Amino acid sequence: MSAPRSRPASLPVAPRAAWEPALTHAVAEVERAEAALHLARGTEAAVVEAAADAAARAVRLAEGEIDRRPPPAPIACAAGCPHCCHAKVIVFAPEALRLAAHLRATLAPAALDALRGRVAETDARTRGTSRDDRAELRIACPLLDPSGACGAHAVRPLHCIGWTSLDVAACERSLAGGAGTPSAPVYAPQYELANAVMAGLAKACFEAGLDGAPLELVAALRIALDRPTAGERWLARLPVFSQARDAEIGARLG
Secondary structure, three states: OOOOOOOOOOOOOOOOOOOHHHHHHHHHHHHHHHHHHOOOOOOOHHHHHHHHHHHHHHHHHHHHHHHHHHOOOOOOOOOOOOHHHHHHOOOHHHHHHHHHHHHHHHHHHHHHHHHHHHHHHHHHHHOOOHHHHHHHOOOOOOEEEEOEEEOOHHOOHHHHHOOOOHHHHHHHHHHHHHOOOOOOOOOOHHHHHHHHHHHHHHHHHOOOOOOOOOOEEHHHHHHHOOOOOOHHHHHHOOOOOOEEEEEHHHHHOO
């Protein structure tokens, strides 16, 4: 699969907060180079490592930025605060494969089967919907546990890493109000840095001849969980994640 040599350094997955474009371009290029080393190995384990390293890099960069330039208000995100976990989340294939590998390795068979059922049910209700549609539907991510905490927080996508609210009341209003309600204020550097890492990961996929299209999380996770050979098929340049491609984000990037 071929793609333009130049890809944007951030993805429009949320309202933009313009922030130091030269730095975000540099972060994207570092991620592209680092991810390319993993992808060149050509194994699913290496693909999972690429996603893990990308996530670790995004967290590390954000922590450094918080130390250097603290947010104007305390970051309000905490375990059991699931308001933003009703929004559409964008991932790339390595992230979906990493999530599936983690869930298979950590969940008992019965729990994994139950999760697969929730993922399939959620996918059936949300496949192909827009951000505004999801805001109106208010359907929770199937990875949330009964307490409202993320059941896969250790391997959460870059999109989730980047979204850090500074006002939990605004999160509550946004969820209750649906489409058109202003989003909560976020810590712009963390958002931009995570987006830059996402862009670098996607570019590395494209440059390796692999599918680097933006995917909707639930649809991609369903495929990765239902097809144990999804990683092998993706590395073989087969369109295993084609049904999870997000048309809304894809159109905005195109």
